[in-house]
Amino acid sequence: MSNDKPSVDRRKFLTAAAVSGAAAVSAPTGVGSAQAQGVAGFTKPPSAADMEAEIGQPVRIAATMKEEGGRPGSDFMVDVLRAMDIDYVATNPASSCRGLHESINNYAMNKKPELLTAMHEEIATAMAHGYAKVSGKPMGLLFHGTVGIQHAVMAFYNAWCDRAPMLVMSGNHGDAAHRAPGIPTTHAAQDPLAIARDFTKWDDQPGSLQASAESLMRACKIAMTPPYGPVCVSLDAHLQEGVANPSDKLRIPKFTRSAPPQGDSGAVKEAAQMLAAAQNPVIVVDRAARTHAFQGMLVQLAELLGAAVVDQLGRQNFPSRHPLNVTPRARGVIATADVIIGLELNDFWGIVNSYADVAEARQDKRAKADVRLVSINSRDLNLKANYQEFQRFQDVDVAIAADSEATMPALIEAVRAAMNGDMRAAAERRIASHAAATQKQSERFLNVDATYAWDASPISTARLSAELWNVIKDLDWALVSRDVRLSNWPHRIWNFDKPYQYIGDSGGAGQGYGMGAAIGAALAHREHGRFVVNLQGDGDLMYGPGAIWSAVHHKIPLLTVMHNNRAYHQEIMHVQRVGNWRDRGVDRAHIGTTIDNPHVDFATLAKSMGMEGIGPISDPKDLGAAFRRAVQIVKAGEPVLVDVVSQPR
Amino acid sequence: MKTIFTLAFSASLVALTQSSALAADATRGKQVYNKVGCYQCHGYEGQGANTGPRLAPEPMAVEGLSAFLRNAASTTMPPYSEKVLSDADVADIHAYLSTIKKPPAGKSIPLLNNP
Numbered sequence: 001m002s003n004d005k006p007s008v009d010r011r012k013f014l015t016a017a018a019v020s021g022a023a024a025v026s027a028p029t030g031v032g033s034a035q036a037q038g039v040a041g042f043t044k045p046p047s048a049a050d051m052e053a054e055i056g057q058p059v060r061i062a063a064t065m066k067e068e069g070g071r072p073g074s075d076f077m078v079d080v081l082r083a084m085d086i087d088y089v090a091t092n093p094a095s096s097c098r099g100l101h102e103s104i105n106n107y108a109m110n111k112k113p114e115l116l117t118a119m120h121e122e123i124a125t126a127m128a129h130g131y132a133k134v135s136g137k138p139m140g141l142l143f144h145g146t147v148g149i150q151h152a153v154m155a156f157y158n159a160w161c162d163r164a165p166m167l168v169m170s171g172n173h174g175d176a177a178h179r180a181p182g183i184p185t186t187h188a189a190q191d192p193l194a195i196a197r198d199f200t201k202w203d204d205q206p207g208s209l210q211a212s213a214e215s216l217m218r219a220c221k222i223a224m225t226p227p228y229g230p231v232c233v234s235l236d237a238h239l240q241e242g243v244a245n246p247s248d249k250l251r252i253p254k255f256t257r258s259a260p261p262q263g264d265s266g267a268v269k270e271a272a273q274m275l276a277a278a279q280n281p282v283i284v285v286d287r288a289a290r291t292h293a294f295q296g297m298l299v300q301l302a303e304l305l306g307a308a309v310v311d312q313l314g315r316q317n318f319p320s321r322h323p324l325n326v327t328p329r330a331r332g333v334i335a336t337a338d339v340i341i342g343l344e345l346n347d348f349w350g351i352v353n354s355y356a357d358v359a360e361a362r363q364d365k366r367a368k369a370d371v372r373l374v375s376i377n378s379r380d381l382n383l384k385a386n387y388q389e390f391q392r393f394q395d396v397d398v399a400i401a402a403d404s405e406a407t408m409p410a411l412i413e414a415v416r417a418a419m420n421g422d423m424r425a426a427a428e429r430r431i432a433s434h435a436a437a438t439q440k441q442s443e444r445f446l447n448v449d450a451t452y453a454w455d456a457s458p459i460s461t462a463r464l465s466a467e468l469w470n471v472i473k474d475l476d477w478a479l480v481s482r483d484v485r486l487s488n489w490p491h492r493i494w495n496f497d498k499p500y501q502y503i504g505d506s507g508g509a510g511q512g513y514g515m516g517a518a519i520g521a522a523l524a525h526r527e528h529g530r531f532v533v534n535l536q537g538d539g540d541l542m543y544g545p546g547a548i549w550s551a552v553h554h555k556i557p558l559l560t561v562m563h564n565n566r567a568y569h570q571e572i573m574h575v576q577r578v579g580n581w582r583d584r585g586v587d588r589a590h591i592g593t594t595i596d597n598p599h600v601d602f603a604t605l606a607k608s609m610g611m612e613g614i615g616p617i618s619d620p621k622d623l624g625a626a627f628r629r630a631v632q633i634v635k636a637g638e639p640v641l642v643d644v645v646s647q648p649r
Numbered sequence: 650m651k652t653i654f655t656l657a658f659s660a661s662l663v664a665l666t667q668s669s670a671l672a673a674d675a676t677r678g679k680q681v682y683n684k685v686g687c688y689q690c691h692g693y694e695g696q697g698a699n700t701g702p703r704l705a706p707e708p709m710a711v712e713g714l715s716a717f718l719r720n721a722a723s724t725t726m727p728p729y730s731e732k733v734l735s736d737a738d739v740a741d742i743h744a745y746l747s748t749i750k751k752p753p754a755g756k757s758i759p760l761l762n763n764p
Contacts, residue, residue, distance in 0.1 A: 356725050446762070447755030452696030452703060454752050460696060466760040473763060487699040495764075569689065573700065576686045577727040585733030586686040648689055649698035 073209050074103035074240040076250055080213045081113050084220045084255050086140045086167065088131065088523070090116040090124035092151075094144030095184060096171025099240025101142065113140055116523075116554055118516070119546025121148050125155030125230075126506075126516025127523070127550070128166040130480060133315070133503040134524035136291060138165040138223050145172035145234065146187040153196050154510045159230045160199035161346070161389045162314075162507025163287050163379075165223035167216070168196075168232040172205070175238060193232045198386040203232040210250050212239055217253045225258040226290065226378040226403035260290075263376055263400040263407035271341065271374040271398045272414030276423050278339035278372075280430075281307040282326075284351050287314035287507075288344040288404045292499035295319070297408040298343075304415055306427030308333045308434055312345065313482065313491070314504040320496035321442070323435030328445075328492065334367050341374040342396075343404040348375060349392035359581040374398040376407055389508065445492045458565070458645045459620045465489035467623040468533065468561060471631050475531040477501065480521035481514055483535055486563055487649050490535070500530070512543030515560065519551045522558040522639075531634060534560045536641075538595055538602070539568045545605055551639040552610040558639040559630050562602050564616065565648045567594045606641040615643030672737075673711075678745030681738045685729065695746050701726070708746035715739045 077100055081089070093101060104115055118124035121143050128139035143149055149170050159166055173179035173188040193203040202222045206215040212235055219231040244250055275281050283302055289295055298318050302309050308326040310333065311318045318325055326333045334340065334351060342348045352367035373396035380401035383390050400407065419427070450462040465486060473495070482505035483490040496502050503521055506513035518534035525532045541547075541562070551558055572593040576586040603613030612633050614626045626642050633640040682688060682695075690701030697703030708714065718729040718739060755761045 358725060449697070449703075450761055451752035451755050451758065452706075453692055453694040454758065456692075456694050456696070458693060460692065460694075461698070462696075463760075466763070470760050470763055484699065493761075572686065573689050576689060580727035580729060580733065583730050583732055586727075587684065589686055647692050647696075647698070649692070649700045 068246075070243050070245040072099065072103055072107070072240075073212075073242040073244050074099040074235075075107040076209055076244040077212060077216070077235065077240065078103045078108045078113070080216050080252055081140060082108075083252050084167075084217065085137065086113050086220075087135075087137075088116055089113040089140035089142050089169075090118050090127045090520075091142040092118050092121050092124060092144070092148065094148050094171060096145045096148075096173060096187060096237050097142050097169070097235075097240070098171075099237060100169065100171075100235060103240075104142075115142075116550065118550050120544050121152035122155045122512050123516040123544045123547045123550065125152045125159065125166065125168075126513045126544075126547070127520035129155065129159045129162065129164045129506075129513070129520060130503065130517030130522075131520030131524045132159075132164045132166055132228070133162075133517075134478075134480070134500065134521045138167045138220060139520065141166060141168045143168065143170045144187060145170045145192045146189050149192060149195060149232075153199075154508075155513065155516075156196050156230050156232075157199045157387065157389075158506040158508040158510045158513055160201075160387075160508070162504065163226075163228045163344075164230070164507070165228040166230045167220055167223060168200070168230060169216075170232065170234050171240070172234050172236050173238075174205075174236050178238070192234045196230075196232055198384055199230075199389075201229040201231050201382060203234070205234040205236070206239070207236075209239055209242070209244055209248065213250065213252050217255055220255065221258060226260045226406070227382050228290070229382070260403040260406040261378060261381060261401070262410065263402035265410065267398055267400045268407060268410050269414050269418075271376075271400065272411060273418045274339050274372055274374060274398065275305055275307070275341060276415055276418035278305075278307075278337075279426070280333075280337050280339075281305050282310060282333055282337040282340045283307050283343065284310045284312065284334075284340060284345060284348075285314075285317045285343040285404075286312035286345045287504065289315040289317045289499065290403070290405045294405045294408065295499045297405070297412065301408065301412050301415065303431065304412065304419070304427065306430030306434075308337075308430075310334065310351075313484075313502070314344070314346075316496060316499050316502040317343075320491050320494065323431065323438045325438060326434060328441060328488075329437070331366065337367060337371055339372050339374070340367065341376070343376055344379070345375065345377060346379070346389065347391040348373070348394035348396070352394065353392075357577070372397045374400070376400045376402055376404045376411075378403045442492075450489070450493070453647065455620060456647065457618045457620065458647050459618065459623065460647050461486035461563070461649060462489045462493075463620045464561070464563070464623065464644055464646055465493050467620070467627055469494050470624065471627045472531060472533060475631075476529065477531045477533060478503075478521075478525055479533050479535070480518045480525075481505070481533075481535045485537060485569070485649060486535060486646075500525070500528075511540050514540040515547035515551075516544060518558060518560065519547060519554075519556055519639075522551075522556045523554070526557060531631070532558050534558060536560045536562050538562060538564045538566060538600060541602070542595065542600065546609075548606055548611050548639075548641070549609040555637060556639055557634045557637050559634045560606075560639065560641045561627075562615070562641065562643040562646075564600075564602060564643055564645050566596045566599060566645070567648070569593075569648045602641060602643040612638065612640040613643065614640065616645050617643065618645040673740040673744035675741070675744040675748045678738075678741030678743065681734075682742050682745055685734055685738070687742065690726075694749055705746040705749040706751045708743060711740055711743040714743050714746075 131139045172192045173184045204215040206212040223231040302324045309318050310330040311327045354364045354366045356362040375396045453460040478501045514536050522532040575589040579586045603615045606613030630640045691704050695705030
């Protein structure tokens with residue numbers, strides 16, 4: 001992490017220049033220094049002419065203070081960020097943000113917030129995305145207006161779908177009469193955040209410094225009210241580079257987070273009675289765990305009801321080895337359920353219905369016809385019209401538009417009150433039954449399923465996962481990526497039981513998320529000394545390989561294991577499927593889908609940016625040693641990449 | 650139409666059984682297996698994944714395999730007609746899958762006995 005030493009001379013110079021600057025804008029040669037002479041306690045700063053002579057080009061003394069005690073507007077913005085407890089701001093530098101950028105460097109001295117340098121706005125946004133899911137609070141993002149926001153928006157969509165809070169700040173040159181011609185005008189916009197409005201919770205373009213403080217505060221508050229999500233504030237360059245004068249009487253509002261919305265007590269009671277009376281209750285959970293408290297509460301509810309739990313793996317919701325975790329056999333459990341409660345589901349329809357992607361697509365009901373459904377979902381409080389991430393409409397019997405985690409204590413108490421002795425006995429029997437099935441399933445995973453292709457090359461995803469588990473199981477570890485593309489082998493083998501050990505996936509399935517999100521997550525884990533693992537897809541990394549540089553530059557300990565199947569594998573299967581539907585075969589399905597000829601040498605790619613790279617490893621017998629070496633590098637505080645040539649899934 | 654399909658399908662099975670009995674080629678079968686993309690969902694050794702079930706070791710009978718490939722519309726499996734995968738190809742793929750040895754027992758693999 002950078003620890004820039006303050007330059008005393010520069011700081012004094014800036015302060016003095018700031019005080020001197022009232023006349024500098026209107027009379028840019030020499031007047032400013034004369035103005036400063038009457039101010040006690042300041043040495044005479046260099047005049048614009050002095051500076052011009054020194055650096056050889058026309059100079060404007062930027063911070064023009066009209067009054068004693070005035071200061072740059074963007075310094076005030078830094079104070080607002082501090083009041084909101086923003087620790088980091090990820091950025092790709094840009095002229096429309098230079099005022100705030102400079103204030104973070106020289107006023108904040110790059111501490112709270114600290115700048116994180118990203119090679120692409122999409123990477124920076126992914127960093128904020130991963131960071132938020134581990135730290136539980138937003139990272140700031142500082143982007144150029146127009147082109148910077150355009151670069152970032154796909155990653156905003158991921159964050160929107162995944163309910164990840166982040167505070168996006170962008171620059172703009174809105175005043176046509178005063179902005180510079182050429183690129184600053186090309187990059188100016190009348191409504192710069194319109195492009196992101198469909199998938200951000202709120203945005204604003206404040207017209208004054210006071211309004212900027214209130215806007216930032218409101219934005220942060222909205223981002224952190226469930227459902228969490230990204231928010232954007234356009235901070236015009238004239239505000240950043242303008243003056244905060246004492247007579248402006250600027251005030252930083254108090255930052256108070258809104259209490260999360262809790263379910264209506266009557267509806268919670270009705271849902272509890274339905275669950276208590278169920279013969280086969282099932283809990284389906286997706287992006288529900290906002291804090292570390294949730295997992296324990298879900299365990300409590302499931303054990304109270306003897307309910308099977310299907311974890312959609314949007315967060316670390318439920319221990320992977322808990323006897324009631326029936327996720328791998330979810331379809332069968334759903335098919336026999338009489339009551340299903342969905343907690344923060346993005347796709348309840350897809351839980352109780354099936355869709356077959358065949359030539360003439362089929363839709364069938366998966367659940368029983370008379371199944372009763374309960375939904376607790378904060379997403380119902382904040383839907384937008386255009387993008388369809390809210391999925392098919394699913395009618396339910398009890399709909400509670402509220403935050404699941406906030407509602408959980410009341411639900412547990414209501415279920416406890418609703419259960420009589422017979423119900424409790426039935427719950428115990430269900431627990432025993434589910435536990436036996438889970439045990440059998442776990443034994444099959446380890447004793448049978450994982451053994452197939454054990455010595456194969458390319459390396460099986462089961463072998464990769466088992467080798468990796470062997471080196472991390474005794475560490476305080478966390479996985480910061482989804483493992484579905486490894487056939488969920490980590491979730492089948494590893495013991496996910498701590499509330500910080502898993503954070504789900506991108507949400508919007510937009511590529512280019514993995515490495516950036518892993519870096520942000522690892523940054524948040526770093527202060528806790530956790531060992532962080534990123535299972536990284538090859539195609540995803542190639543969207544933004546510059547993320548590697550950021551991990552090295554900011555010294556973020558992180559083990560990245562490449563799941564290098566040398567293809568956009570999902571897409572091969574799609575092309576293959578259509579080719580067969582049309583009876584034209586799959587001989588050419590590799591065209592436009594594979595990442596070979598040449599193979600990407602990811603270890604060398606990592607090395608090119610200063611990250612230790614190991615591999616490519618094709619022989620499974622070499623994996624153990626490679627992982628052990630990688631663990632030592634991460635323990636020393638550095639990121640490392642191990643390139644594993646792997647089976648497709 | 651259904652009768653025609655059934656007859657044709659039965660004839661195909663007879664031909665397949667004959668061809669597989671005559672000259673199934675495991676080496677070629679492996680090449681075909683990879684070329685037509687079986688590995689994409691089932692893995693290079695037919696071990697299975699969350700995208701497709703296990704095919705090997707001990708694959709189903711060649712007749713069953715063929716029936717599944719030709720009539721895969723009942724599943725999410727993309728169907729392989731004889732035009733894109735001949736009976737001889739199917740027999741060779743089956744021969745390849747039959748050569749894949751049973752893995753060691755999980756109990757004998759220390760890594761799979763970690764807590």
